[in-house]
Amino acid sequence: MNASNGPIARLSGLVKRFPMGRGHFTALRGIDLQIMPGEFTGVVGPSGSGKTTLLNIIGSLDTPSEGSAVVLGRSIGELSHKQAADLRNHHIGFIFQTFNLLPVYSVYENVEFPLLLLRKPAEERRKAVLEMLEWVGLSDKIRSRPSQLSGGECQRVAIARAMVKKPGIVLADEPTANLDADNSHHILKTMVRMNENFGTTFCFATHDEKVIRYLRRKILLEDGRVTKDETVKKPRLRRAGT
Amino acid sequence: MIRFLIKGLLRDRHRSLFPLLTVTAGVTLTVFFHCWLGGVFGDIIDYNARFTTGHLKVTTKAYAREADLFPNDLALFGVDSLCRRLQDQFPGTQWSPRIRFAGLLDVPDENGETRSQGTAVGLAVDMHSAGAPEIGRLRIDQSLVRGTLPESRWEMLISDTLAVRLGLEPGETVTLVGTTMNGDMAMRNFTVCGTVRFGIAAMDRGAMIIDLEDCREALDMPDAAGEILGFLPGESYDPIEVSRIASTFNDPFAGVQDDFAPFMQRLEDQGGLSEMIAYIDHFSGLLVFVFVLAMSIVLWNAGLIGGLRRYGEIGVRLAIGESKGHVFRAMLAESVCVGAAGSVTGTAVGLALAYWLQVKGLNIGSFMKEASMVMPLVLRARVTPTAGVLGFLPGLFSTVLGSLLAGIGIYRRKTAQLFKELEA
Numbered sequence: 051m052n053a054s055n056g057p058i059a060r061l062s063g064l065v066k067r068f069p070m071g072r073g074h075f076t077a078l079r080g081i082d083l084q085i086m087p088g089e090f091t092g093v094v095g096p097s098g099s100g101k102t103t104l105l106n107i108i109g110s111l112d113t114p115s116e117g118s119a120v121v122l123g124r125s126i127g128e129l130s131h132k133q134a135a136d137l138r139n140h141h142i143g144f145i146f147q148t149f150n151l152l153p154v155y156s157v158y159e160n161v162e163f164p165l166l167l168l169r170k171p172a173e174e175r176r177k178a179v180l181e182m183l184e185w186v187g188l189s190d191k192i193r194s195r196p197s198q199l200s201g202g203e204c205q206r207v208a209i210a211r212a213m214v215k216k217p218g219i220v221l222a223d224e225p226t227a228n229l230d231a232d233n234s235h236h237i238l239k240t241m242v243r244m245n246e247n248f249g250t251t252f253c254f255a256t257h258d259e260k261v262i263r264y265l266r267r268k269i270l271l272e273d274g275r276v277t278k279d280e281t282v283k284k285p286r287l288r289r290a291g292t
Numbered sequence: 293m294i295r296f297l298i299k300g301l302l303r304d305r306h307r308s309l310f311p312l313l314t315v316t317a318g319v320t321l322t323v324f325f326h327c328w329l330g331g332v333f334g335d336i337i338d339y340n341a342r343f344t345t346g347h348l349k350v351t352t353k354a355y356a357r358e359a360d361l362f363p364n365d366l367a368l369f370g371v372d373s374l375c376r377r378l379q380d381q382f383p384g385t386q387w388s389p390r391i392r393f394a395g396l397l398d399v400p401d402e403n404g405e406t407r408s409q410g411t412a413v414g415l416a417v418d419m420h421s422a423g424a425p426e427i428g429r430l431r432i433d434q435s436l437v438r439g440t441l442p443e444s445r446w447e448m449l450i451s452d453t454l455a456v457r458l459g460l461e462p463g464e465t466v467t468l469v470g471t472t473m474n475g476d477m478a479m480r481n482f483t484v485c486g487t488v489r490f491g492i493a494a495m496d497r498g499a500m501i502i503d504l505e506d507c508r509e510a511l512d513m514p515d516a517a518g519e520i521l522g523f524l525p526g527e528s529y530d531p532i533e534v535s536r537i538a539s540t541f542n543d544p545f546a547g548v549q550d551d552f553a554p555f556m557q558r559l560e561d562q563g564g565l566s567e568m569i570a571y572i573d574h575f576s577g578l579l580v581f582v583f584v585l586a587m588s589i590v591l592w593n594a595g596l597i598g599g600l601r602r603y604g605e606i607g608v609r610l611a612i613g614e615s616k617g618h619v620f621r622a623m624l625a626e627s628v629c630v631g632a633a634g635s636v637t638g639t640a641v642g643l644a645l646a647y648w649l650q651v652k653g654l655n656i657g658s659f660m661k662e663a664s665m666v667m668p669l670v671l672r673a674r675v676t677p678t679a680g681v682l683g684f685l686p687g688l689f690s691t692v693l694g695s696l697l698a699g700i701g702i703y704r705r706k707t708a709q710l711f712k713e714l715e716a
Contacts, residue, residue, distance in 0.1 A: 111611065132615050139613020150608045154303040159296065164612050166293045211612070 056123075057084040058219050058251050059108050063117030066103050066274075077103040079274040080117065085219070085253060090245045092254035094262055095271035101255035102223055104271065108253065109142050109221045110134040122218050139167050143212030143250075145222035149204040151196040151211075157183065158192040161210045168215060182210040186240055202233030209237060213244055219251040226258050234260045301626050306601060311630045312637070315691055318587040319638025319683035320645070324673070325579055326682050327646030331674030333572040337529065337565060339492060339668055342429055343415075345562045346521025347534050348385070350378070350541070354551035355518060359562070362392045364473040364511065364518050368554060371517045382537050384525045388426055389517035391416040391507045395470030395478075397450070397500065399458050408458045412450065412500045414470075416507030420445075429523065432488060432501065438462050439486025442503055448482035449501040455487040457498075462486050468500070472512035480510040491668055522556075531569075534558045580685060587690035620699045627695035628688065635687030642683060649673040 064081040067074040077100045085091060085108075093101045106112040107119050110126050111134075119126040122141050129137065138144075143164075151160050158179055165175040183189050186206035196204055205225060212220050222241070226234035242264060245252050254261055262268060270278035301308050341347055351359065355366040368374060371389045378387045393414040401407040417426040419442050427433055433441060437452040439462030448466065450458075460466065462484055470478045482502065489496055508514055522537070524530055541556040560566035609619055653670035 109611070132617065135610070135613050135615035135618075137613075138611060142613075144608075144611045146608075146611075148604075150604055150611075152300070152605050152608065154300050155296075159299070163296070163609075166296055167613050169293075 058087050058089075058122060059083070059085040059253075060120045061104075061108075061117070062119075064104075064107065064114050064119055065116035066100070066107065066112070067115040077274055078107075078114075081274075081276055083269065083276060083279070085251060087218070087251055088245070088249045089267055090242065090252045090265060091267035091269065092256055092261060092265040093269045093271050094256060094265075096257055099271045100274040101257075101271055105221045105223055105253065105255045108219070109144060110137050139164070140215070141218040143215070143217040143220040145205070145208050145212050145220060145225045147224040147227040149196070149201070149208045149228075151204055151207055153196050155195075156192065157188060157194050157196075157199070157207050160196070160207055161214050164211060164215045178214050179210075182214045185213070185244065186210045200233075201229055202236060205229060205233070205237050206240065209240060209244075213248070213250065216248060217250065219253060221253050221255075223255045224258065225254065226256070226261055231260060234258070238264045297622055297626070298629075301629065307626065308630060311627075311691060311694075312634045314587065314590055315631055315634025315687050316638040316641065318583050318590075318690065319635050319687040320642040322580060322583045322686050323639050323642025323679050323683040324645045326576060327642070327673040327675055327679050328649065329572060329576060329579070330676060330679070331646075331650060332671045333568060334674050335668050335672060336568065337559070340563065340565060341523070341527075341529065341559055342431075343490075343492065343495065345557075345559045345565065346388075346519075347524050347529050347559050348522035348537060348556055349559075349562065350374070350387075350520040350522070350554050350556045351518065352552045353555040356555050356557060359519075362394055362518065364391065364393060364471075364513065364516075365475060366551070367391070367473055367513060367516045367518045368520065369516050369552075371515055371520065374554065375520060378520070378522070378541075381541070382522070385537065386425060386523045386525075387520050388418060388429070388523070389504060389520045390426075391504065391511070391513065391516075391518045393470055393507070393511060393518075395468050395500075397454075397458065398467040398469060399460055400465065400467065408460075410454060410458050410498065412454060412498045414468075414500045414502065414507070416502050416504045418505075419501075419503040420505070429527070430501075431490070435488040435490045437487045437489050439484070442485050445503065446480070446482050446506055447485040447503075449486050449488050450484055451496050451499045452487040452489045453496050454498045454500075455484065460484050460487075468502075468510060470511060473516065474512060476512070478511050480506075482506075491670055529559060531558070531560070580682065583686045583690075587686050588693045590690075590694075593694075623695050623699045624692060627691040631688040631691030632684075634691065635684040638687060639680060639683040643675055643679060646673040646675050646679065650675055 061081050061083040064078055064083075065076065066078040067076045081104065093104055095101055103112065107114055107126055108121055110121065110129060113127045122137065124133070124137055126134070152163065155163070161179045161182055162175055165178060170178070180189065180192075183192060186209055188203060188206055188210065191199065191203065196207070199207065220241075225237065229237065238261060241252055244250055254265065256262065265282060267281050268278070269276055350368065352366050352368055355363055355368075358366065375387045375389060378385070391414075393416070395412060395414055397410050397412050398406055399408045417430065418424055419427060427441065432449065438455075442449065448468075450460065455461075458466075464484050465481050466484055468478070468480050468482055472478045488501070490499075502510075504517070508516065524533060535558060538556045538558050541554075545553045545555065560569050606619055610616065650673045653672040655670050
């Protein structure tokens with residue numbers, strides 16, 4: 051599974067249907083898409099357009115109804131629960147709209163958790179966690195609990211947790227929805243820097259203009275279909291005071 | 293990873309403290325009520341064994357049919373040789389002949405005229421042979437209120453209540469008026485050497501206790517006894533052993549039609565005790581079942597609520613890459629830890645409460661004045677080794693079952709659905 055040789059994710063004729071009453075609701079209608087290593091891309095569209103469903107399939111949290119989704123060389127539809135968990139464990143990081151930190155654990159422990167699942171040695175874990183907390187600017191909060199942090203700080207912890215295992219791809223579902231403009235730009239800049247430094251692929255699901263401005267590739271999703279897929283040569287990054 | 297999970301468990305009171313308190317409460321009640329029921333019913337059986345039934349009882353077949361009437365005309369003869377035979381055949385078991393009888397006690401004044409009179413139920417046991425195990429078995433020495441134990445012939449102990457009613461003091465003489473085993477009138481003077489209180493309403497209302505040999509002579513029952521009581525070694529009841537002894541003894545007499553042929557009964561064959569023993573067994577089982585069920589429902593609900601509350605955590609753990617099986621196993625391991633801790637705490641508290649009630653007892657004497665049943669007036673719990681482990685059954689089972697049922701939700705939902713609910 052060498053992501054550098056091909057796309058991180060390759061979706062072909064992807065259809066996703068959900069049962070609804072006696073019939074079903076089609077959330078994705080024949081998506082053909084490739085996400086290449088190192089991209090800073092986003093699936094953009096209004097609510098109900100299928101963004102989260104698409105991210106869930108790429109993140110091996112859900113399976114296609116038709117078509118194929120190959121992520122990091124693995125066909126999502128053919129993975130067992132355990133194999134899917136293994137794929138997420140090793141190669142995929144998640145960032146959520148509501149942060150979803152584990153409330154009873156400290157900042158340090160939240161970030162450490164993915165490494166515990168990977169059975170990394172204690173010293174390696176410590177080094178990686180401290181490095182990542184430094185990246186997100188929370189070295190002074192390692193003993194704090196999530197309830198003692200602001201929303202922006204919580205999301206920075208969530209970014210550190212997603213990045214600490216150096217995944218192939220980070221999937222971020224509306225990561226700025228609960229943040230104010232300053233915090234949104236702060237965490238987006240952090241993610242841009244991480245993308246540039248570690249080469250980690252970022253894929254967003256968003257309809258937030260603040261996020262869209264940072265994307266280098268915008269995939270417009272409407273009613274379950276890709277209606278536009280454009281690469282932005284130079285993202286319109288935030289200027290001071292805006 | 294284990295340390296990480298333990299930290300979470302300890303820090304999250306909804307996952308640890310509250311289930312722990314629930315389990316502790318349930319296990320405490322289970323252990324306490326088990327000890328309480330075991331103590332009360334055990335004492336009733338024990339008192340019945342000591343005073344009326346023995347673990348085994350040999351009578352004639354006819355006597356067994358009418359035992360409630362004290363039919364001494366149907367008593368066993370050749371009791372001494374029969375006791376020796378029983379001792380040879382079933383070594384270790386103690387065999388004690390007794391005579392139960394009823395009579396009138398007449399208290400004379402200084403002129404020999406009747407000063408007072410009263411009916412009494414009599415029990416004649418061996419009180420003068422070496423060791424006299426019946427004194428200890430009936431706890432006569434511990435029950436003495438006034439006077440002394442019989443030290444010579446023709447001495448009598450009577451219940452303290454009866455002595456007060458008749459205005460008797462130790463050292464005074466009474467005349468026992470009864471019937472011989474042949475139906476003739478029997479009269480004999482006895483010296484009241486002491487008064488007793490057993491804490492058993494049926495005995496304390498009006499009982500007299502005399503030596504077996506005195507009774508035989510007074511009631512014209514040479515080498516006879518109404519019944520021979522058998523007690524297993526250690527005075528502890530073993531239903532399998534008594535069944536073996538009874539069937540071994542009775543088999544040779546199975547086809548004998550003679551009403552005076554000896555017949556051995558087990559404790560549970562007498563006075564409806566079999567129903568009581570079955571009741572204890574069933575009630576103990578029912579008690580454990582009810583607590584397991586109730587606690588399972590409570591903990592299931594707690595588990596479900598906890599599970600719902602932990603959707604966020606579970607969803608994140610799944611997203612990060614923990615497998616459903618690992619999450620499920622971790623939840624079960626947590627429930628085993630909580631169940632074990634709650635069981636240990638609940639057992640300790642339950643045993644402590646039971647021990648307190650074993651020592652202090654609950655006096656029900658005021659409710660038992662008219663009782664004819666042989667049962668103690670002070671009800672006590674009894675701490676047994678079984679009680680030390682019994683609570684673990686509902687404690688562990690219900691927590692694991694609760695988590696199991698709650699955890700099934702994880703398996704039944706698709707990961708994406710869990711996620712959706714997590715985001716909701």
